[in-house]
Amino acid sequence: MPELKLETVNYVVEYGYNNRTKKYGIFIKAKEKGGAKAFHTQFNLLDFNNNIIGMPDITEQVARYIIAHFDLKGDTESFNIYQNELESKDLKNRKSICADQVRHQITIPEKSFTATGDKLFYHWPIFKKFKETGFQSIIRATLTLHQLCSSKCHYCSTIRRNKADSITLNDAKAFIHKLYFDQAEFNINQFPEYNRDYQKITGSDIRLKSLILSGGGQPNLWPYFEEFVDWCSQLDIDMGLITNGFPKKVNENIYRKFKWIRISITPEDASPFYVDGKFNRQYMPESIKNNPNIKVGLSYVYGPWTTDDILLRIGDVLNRFGFDYCRVLTDCNLTRDAQLVAHKNLAEHLFNLKLIDENGKPTSNFFHQLKYHGSKKEAHELWKEEFCYLQIYNTFWDTTGHSEFGYSYCYACDSITVLAEESESGIKSSERKFNYEKWGTVKNIEVEKLFNEPHKKYFNPQRICSSCLFMRNNQVVKDLVLMKNHDKIELSHSLEHVNFP
Ligand code: SF4
Numbered sequence: 001m002p003e004l005k006l007e008t009v010n011y012v013v014e015y016g017y018n019n020r021t022k023k024y025g026i027f028i029k030a031k032e033k034g035g036a037k038a039f040h041t042q043f044n045l046l047d048f049n050n051n052i053i054g055m056p057d058i059t060e061q062v063a064r065y066i067i068a069h070f071d072l073k074g075d076t077e078s079f080n081i082y083q084n085e086l087e088s089k090d091l092k093n094r095k096s097i098c099a100d101q102v103r104h105q106i107t108i109p110e111k112s113f114t115a116t117g118d119k120l121f122y123h124w125p126i127f128k129k130f131k132e133t134g135f136q137s138i139i140r141a142t143l144t145l146h147q148l149c150s151s152k153c154h155y156c157s158t159i160r161r162n163k164a165d166s167i168t169l170n171d172a173k174a175f176i177h178k179l180y181f182d183q184a185e186f187n188i189n190q191f192p193e194y195n196r197d198y199q200k201i202t203g204s205d206i207r208l209k210s211l212i213l214s215g216g217g218q219p220n221l222w223p224y225f226e227e228f229v230d231w232c233s234q235l236d237i238d239m240g241l242i243t244n245g246f247p248k249k250v251n252e253n254i255y256r257k258f259k260w261i262r263i264s265i266t267p268e269d270a271s272p273f274y275v276d277g278k279f280n281r282q283y284m285p286e287s288i289k290n291n292p293n294i295k296v297g298l299s300y301v302y303g304p305w306t307t308d309d310i311l312l313r314i315g316d317v318l319n320r321f322g323f324d325y326c327r328v329l330t331d332c333n334l335t336r337d338a339q340l341v342a343h344k345n346l347a348e349h350l351f352n353l354k355l356i357d358e359n360g361k362p363t364s365n366f367f368h369q370l371k372y373h374g375s376k377k378e379a380h381e382l383w384k385e386e387f388c389y390l391q392i393y394n395t396f397w398d399t400t401g402h403s404e405f406g407y408s409y410c411y412a413c414d415s416i417t418v419l420a421e422e423s424e425s426g427i428k429s430s431e432r433k434f435n436y437e438k439w440g441t442v443k444n445i446e447v448e449k450l451f452n453e454p455h456k457k458y459f460n461p462q463r464i465c466s467s468c469l470f471m472r473n474n475q476v477v478k479d480l481v482l483m484k485n486h487d488k489i490e491l492s493h494s495l496e497h498v499n500f501p
Pocket residue numbers: 388389390412413414415416439461464465467468469470471
């Protein structure tokens with residue numbers, strides 16, 4: 001076979017045989033030092049109406065087409081091919097699509113277990129404080145801790161990570177100490193009026209309320225994981241864990257300290273610890289099974305690797321282990337239209353399996369998170385003030401650059417790694433890494449600046465975030481800031497996990 005290989009600025013793309021999966025497919029390897037790899041064996045074949053009509057294997061002929069168009073279509077959409085594209089080479093041969101065409105109904109689980117913006121109302125005094133003083137309040141933080149992961153997911157949002165970028169236990173403790181103790185003291189002394197309002201609603205001073213550990217896929221591979229979780233659990237912070245799996249050497253009891261755990265189910269050929277290539281045969285700690293004190297959810301990304309069988313096995317695991325829900329969504333590296341097409345096909349798949357009804361309402365403990373990219377027009381309207389509203393209450397500390405500088409950066413959100421865009425000139429693929437030069441706010445070692453200095457604009461989202469996945473949340477924060485009578489807000493008590501807005 002003639003060599004089918006392409007080198008782009010960020011990746012080496014190559015068709016070949018994978019000894020582990022015993023299949024031919026396309027390898028995508030990030031060019032970063034120690035770069036991560038993904039292996040694609042199938043693609044989505046779509047008709048003119050955006051329906052998936054098959055998920056065939058990638059043959060040599062298809063690989064030739066994918067590699068020839070990789071620069072134009074990017075690292076994700078290359079695996080969505082319209083039926084007549086292969087013959088006509090016309091990339092514009094599809095109907096446009098809007099979100100109303102997707103069977104979907106927003107439910108309490110989606111509002112409780114994802115960030116739809118609805119939980120922000122429970123924290124209104126911090127938005128009033130921002131409006132009247134210009135000072136932010138960081139009540140929610142996510143830490144990646146390191147960049148290790150043993151899986152090789154096709155849609156990995158940080159495939160260009162550097163595996164050496166890890167932090168120490170002291171780095172992590174110092175960060176939390178500032179957001180928890182120093183921030184509370186600052187608000188007690190500087191903003192007692194808003195602090196009193198916040199205490200009335202939440203029972204605490206204005207300070208860190210929740211912490212999510214997300215890792216480069218598996219935060220529980222970080223060497224200080226148990227010690228850090230144990231230390232944090234002595235504080236009044238709600239903790240959440242997002243992981244692909246559970247290393248056996250970690251003491252099972254540590255997972256009892258989390259309020260919730262979300263287990264990402266990867267494509268089954270992407271995780272070496274799936275026994276016999278089946279996610280449901282992986283090791284799961286006994287401490288999280290049938291445990292009413294921890295909300296355990298599964299998360300599944302729909303793509304060409306999806307089969308009825310895997311969705312049914314997910315349902316079986318939910319029942320067998322007493323887990324609470326499965327959130328299903330689409331690959332966020334797709335551009336807006338392609339993502340909506342994927343959502344439409346995902347909803348039809350769920351409907352055919354009777355997991356949702358004809359209106360998109362869940363009939364089971366699966367829920368479909370209809371999350372998709374914004375547009376330039378929406379960005380223009382939303383961010384006239386030229387800053388991201390999420391930075392007012394949220395910070396995401398990612399370790400990118402830590403091995404080089406000894407510090408790394410905070411961000412307003414994690415979706416900056418997956419901001420793919422389509423324009424007249426083609427597809428601009430997502431970064432698939434944290435780019436601190438574009439989106440970084442403060443260094444981890446000066447995180448206090450997020451609450452003890454007046455608000456600052458770090459970047460203009462109108463220019464660099466027009467495919468933001470959190471426009472609705474931004475809009476809710478903006479509305480909360482501009483609101484005239486905050487004390488008239490009535491809180492519904494149906495939502496859970498309100499400290500993870
Ligand atoms: S992508 Fe959206 S939420 Fe994230 S930093 Fe940009 S504007 Fe903020």
